Amino acid sequence: MKxxxxxxxxxxxxxxxxxSVKKGEIHALLGENGAGKSTLMNVLFGMPVIHSTGGFEGSVYLNGEETHILSPHDAMEKGIGMVHQEFMLLPGFTITENIKLNREICRPNPVSRILxxxxxxxxxxxxxADARTALDHVGMSIDENTxxxxxxxxxxxxxxxxREIDKTGVKLLVFDEPTAVLTESEAAQLISVMKKIAESGIAIIFITHRLDEVMAASNNITILRDGKLVATRETKNTSIREIAELMVGRKGESMAEVEPRPVPQGKVAMSIKDLHVDMPGERVNGLSLDVIEGEILGIGGLAGQGKLGISNGIMGLYEAEGEVTLFGEKLNIMDTREVLKAGxxxxxxxxxGVGLLLDRSIEDNIVFNSMQIKDEYLKKIGPFTLVDSKKVRQTAEEYIKSLDIRCFGPTQHSGTLSGGNQQKVCIAKALCTSPKFLFVSEPTRGIDIGAKKLVLETLVRLNxxxxxxxxxxxxELQELKSVSDRIAIVSEGKLVDILxxxxxxxxxxxxxxGIRPADHLEKEGTNA
Structure with a gap:
């Protein structure tokens, strides 16, 4: 791809x-979320999202000849296969039927000979028989009719x-985060299978966030950052530390102007012990963490590693278990109303989807939780309870001014606002309940640079x-580094380290x- x-x-x-990927090599493609890996593979596979949005610039070559890949089916016809991170299997079919799907072997019968x-x-x-051969090739003894x-x-x-191995004429296989759902022994087996496939002359592009697997499996490494090619390295001539630095290293100004300070040393505001959260794609697996009163704690990690599951589980939006205390009081994390009442x-x-009522006014959104949880912004007239419109309007106007929400006025529908201003309404809605503790997830996702700075500086001011x-x-790691006192990194649903x-x-x-830097240094010292 040029x-x-x-x-x-x-x-x-x-x-x-x-x-550039050679025949029979395992080539690792690395980068943070949003680095461009998926888009590059979408180009390679001729995905509809590429062609329906104006195509792309550049050229794709197979076996030295320029080629135009028009669709995923076209990519498969040309010998490009993909092992997806999300399974593309039909649950009600047997293993054999899944492996041979759309490539079934048929045999004639008297009726077919005539009709x-x-x-x-x-x-x-x-x-x-074909399925059995393919399963043996990947080291699986399971019955093919299961x-x-x-x-x-x-x-x-x-x-x-x-299924991919069973296809004839495969020249290139893309493995997209294939070990994300595997145990350690299964991951080792998969790397062994990948090496066997490569030895047969098939080229492999290996997308993963596990750098130890990259070192164990690949011949060469390409690293993307912010949509650009950062480096290509021979695996034998690099180290995990250099790859890690190339993946996340950035130059440029902080995203918010914040005076550094010592980490607050107060009492524990929130204590999380052995938290498990069943949030699809963001599961938490026994995480323990203390948040110090008065600090800004950042929580980072790659997509799908569990960081978003923490707040969603504690707020009772997904099934969760574990012990969470807020300022010494135990929280019932299965009851959202109780958690909100606790401060x-x-x-x-x-x-x-969750933060805003898009077809309601800015003022309705801002006071909604306070009204529901604390019975505020209501007034009693005899047996009737009515909304205190004057107080609602006054509060909304105060937040519009203090958070610089760009709008026509408090009655404008929140769904008509820009992304940055919608985010500010979400913050106003949270602040309106006078919380002692605030979780903010992906505060600057999908908003422009100017709005990002304002949102982050608002959070710092509140703190x-x-x-x-x-x-x-x-x-956004740089975002966390610009405002946080400490940063906890989560991988595979567990706390890896606090940096x-x-x-x-x-x-x-x-x-x-998923590697603690201190452990890595210790291991390097032992190897030396």
Whole structure:
């Protein structure tokens, strides 16, 4: 792939990226969330999202010849396969039926000989033999006639790989986070299978966030950052620390102007012990963490590693278990109303689905939780309870002024606001309950640079002027480093480490791939 550039509207998501993969090599493609890996693979697969948004610039070559990949089916015809992170299996079908789907082996019968091929029957024996060969190739002894439904997730991943191996003419396989759902032993087995596939002459692009696996499996590494090619390295000539630094290193100004300070040393505001949250795609697996009163704690990590599950679980939005105390009082994390009454508030990452009533006015949104939870902004007239419109209007106007919400007035529908102003309404709604503790998830997602700075500086002001304890959960590491006192990094639903905002990019890269920097240094020292 040569000089690939792609824009969505004004947003350049790839800028002149080149990627070269040799026959029979395992080539790791690395980068933080939003670095451009998925878009690059979408270009390679001819995904509809690329063609329907104006196509791309640059060229794709297969076996030295320029090619135009028009659709995923076209990509498969040309010998490009993909093992997806989300399983593409049919649960009600057997392993054999999944492996041979759309490539069934048929055999003629007396009726089909007269009325045509469409009436041929399936040659199950031949299909089962092919499936067995493919399963043996990936080291799976499971019966090929087993239903996919109910299989452990590790088995499903290997069935996905077996399906790709069974295809004829495969030249290139893309493995997208294939070990994310695997145990340590299954991941080791998968790397062994990948090496076997590569030895047969098939090229592999390996997308993962686990840097130790990159070192164990790959021959070469390409690293993207912010839609640009940062570096290509031979694996034998680099180290986990250098890769980590290249992945997350950035130059430029902080996103908010904040005076550094010592980490607050007060009492514990929130104590989380052995938290488990069943949030799809963001599961938390036994996380323990203390938040100090008066601090801004950042929580970072790659997408799907559990950071968003923490606040959603504690707020009772998903099934959760574990012990959470707020200022010494135990929280009932299965009851959102009780958590809000205890003095906690949350600005959700999903401002349109959870955070706002889009078809209601700004003022209605701001006072909604206070009205529901604390019976505020209401007045009694005889047996009737009415909304205190004057007080609602006054409060909304105060927040519009203090948070600089750009709007026509308090009665404007929140759904008509820009993303940055919607986010400020979400913050106003949370503040209106007078919380002692504030969770803010992905505070600047989808908003422009100017609005980002304003939102972050608002959170800092709340913390430093009002003494509010704030936890910011974000995929933007630079954002966290610009405002946090400490930053907790989460991987695979567990706390990996708590780092200073001044810690090196390499330390952050290691932690985000699930490795504690101190442990890595110790291991390097032992190896030396």
């Amino acid at each position: 000089n690939i550039s792609k824009q969505y509207g004004e947003n350049a998501v790839l800028q002149g990226v080149s990627l 045509g091929k469409n009436l041929e029957g399936l040659d199950m024996k031949a299909m089962q 239903l996919v439904q109910g299989l452990p997730v590790g088995y499903m991943q290997f069935v996905e790989i077996a 906690m508030a949350m600005v959700s990452e999903d401002r349109k 430093r002027e009002l003494g509010m304890t704030v936890v910011i959960i974000s995929s 200073s905002p001044q810690a090196s990019d390499a330390d952050y890269g290691l932690a985000m791939s």
